[in-house]
Amino acid sequence: MKEITVREFFDAKKKDLALSLVTEPETLSKRVNSPHVNRPGLALAGYLEVFAAERIQVFGETEVRYLQSLKEEDLVARIRDMFKTDIPCIIITKGLTLPPVVEYMANDLNIALLSSRLSTINLIQHLSRYMQDIFALEKTIHATLVDVFGLGILLTGKSGIGKSECALDLVHRGHSLVGDDLIKLRYLDDQLFGRPGREFGHFMEIRGVGFVNVERMFGIERTRRQKTIDLQIELMPWQENMDYERIGLTNSYAEHLGVKIPIIYLPVSPGKNVSVIVEVAAMNMILKGVGYDAAEDFNRKVHEEIRKKTMQKKIDDDAQNSNRNQ
Numbered sequence: 001m002k003e004i005t006v007r008e009f010f011d012a013k014k015k016d017l018a019l020s021l022v023t024e025p026e027t028l029s030k031r032v033n034s035p036h037v038n039r040p041g042l043a044l045a046g047y048l049e050v051f052a053a054e055r056i057q058v059f060g061e062t063e064v065r066y067l068q069s070l071k072e073e074d075l076v077a078r079i080r081d082m083f084k085t086d087i088p089c090i091i092i093t094k095g096l097t098l099p100p101v102v103e104y105m106a107n108d109l110n111i112a113l114l115s116s117r118l119s120t121i122n123l124i125q126h127l128s129r130y131m132q133d134i135f136a137l138e139k140t141i142h143a144t145l146v147d148v149f150g151l152g153i154l155l156t157g158k159s160g161i162g163k164s165e166c167a168l169d170l171v172h173r174g175h176s177l178v179g180d181d182l183i184k185l186r187y188l189d190d191q192l193f194g195r196p197g198r199e200f201g202h203f204m205e206i207r208g209v210g211f212v213n214v215e216r217m218f219g220i221e222r223t224r225r226q227k228t229i230d231l232q233i234e235l236m237p238w239q240e241n242m243d244y245e246r247i248g249l250t251n252s253y254a255e256h257l258g259v260k261i262p263i264i265y266l267p268v269s270p271g272k273n274v275s276v277i278v279e280v281a282a283m284n285m286i287l288k289g290v291g292y293d294a295a296e297d298f299n300r301k302v303h304e305e306i307r308k309k310t311m312q313k314k315i316d317d318d319a320q321n322s323n324r325n326q
Contacts, residue, residue: 035135053085060120152227157235238269248295
C-alpha cells in the first residue's frame with residue numbers, strides 16, 4: 001500500500017495550498033495511506049463508529065464554529081476522542097483559528113495542524129486531485145508508447161521484435177514518442193495513462209546504431225510526457241500455421257491495472273512496413289470512434305451480394321421452369 005508522510009505532503013503542497021504549520025515540526029511525522037479527504041462533522045459531534053480516521057481531516061467554517069460553541073470540557077472530550085483515533089493531520093481552511101486548547105492537545109498527541117488561506121471547496125478540490133495522483137495505481141512494463149494521430153498506441157512484443165525501430169519510423173513520419181523500452185502505466189480518473197519509465201529524456205536504443213535522443217534529433221514537438229493509452233499492438237514473429245485475424249469482426253482486449261484496452265496481434269515478417277500498418281490501425285480506430293466500422297461494412301456488403309445472387313438465381317430458376325412448362 002502506498003503512503004506518504006505529512007511532512008512530504010506539506011513540503012510538496014505548501015505553496016499551492018497556501019499552507020502554514022500551526023503545531024510543532026515534530027508533528028509532521030505521521031503517515032497518510034489514503035487518497036481520500038474527510039470532513040469530520042459527525043466525529044466532532046461524538047459519533048466515531050464509521051469515522052475515516054486514516055484520511056486527512058479538513059475543518060471548514062462549520063467545524064470551527066461548532067468547536068468554538070462548545071464548553072471547554074466538552075471541547076476537550078470531543079477533541080481527545082477524535083485524536084485518539086490516530087488521524088494523520090488536520091487542515092483548517094480560510095485562515096480560521098481553533099481554540100488554543102486544540103493546538104495544545106495536537107502537540108501533545110503528535111497531530112499536525114495545518115492552516116490554509118484557501119476556501120474549503122477550493123482546498124478540497126485541489127487536495128483531492130493531488131492525493132488521487134499520488135495514490136494512483138501504477139506498474140512498469142517493457143513496451144514502447146507513441147502518439148499516432150492523437151491516439152496513444154502501446155507497442156509490445158519480445159525483445160528485438162522491432163518496437164523501437166517502428167516507433168522511430170513513426171516519429172520520422174511526423175508522430176510523437178512518449179517513451180521507449182520502459183513505460184510506466186498509471187490508472188487515474190478511470191483512464192490508463194502511460195509515461196516514460198525513466199525520467200532523463202526521450203532516448204531510444206536502435207540496434208546497430210546505439211542510443212539516439214529523439215528530442216534533440218527531431219525536436220521537442222515530436223515528444224510527449226504522458227498519453228492516455230487507447231490501443232495496444234502486440235508485434236509477433238510471422239508463423240506460417242498461425243491463425244491471424246483477417247477480417248476484424250472479432251475484438252480482442254488486453255487488461256492493465258483493471259482497464260481493458262483493444263489489442264491487435266500484428267505478425268511481423270521481413271519487408272513488412274509495420275509503421276504504416278500502425279498508422280492504418282490508428283485511423284481505423286478513429287473511424288470506429290465516429291461510428292464507421294470497415295469490417296462490419298464489408299461483411300454487410302458481402303451478405304448483400306450473396307442475397308442478390310440468391311434472388312437472381314431464384315428468378316432465373318423460376319423463368320427456366322416456366323419455359324419448360326410451356
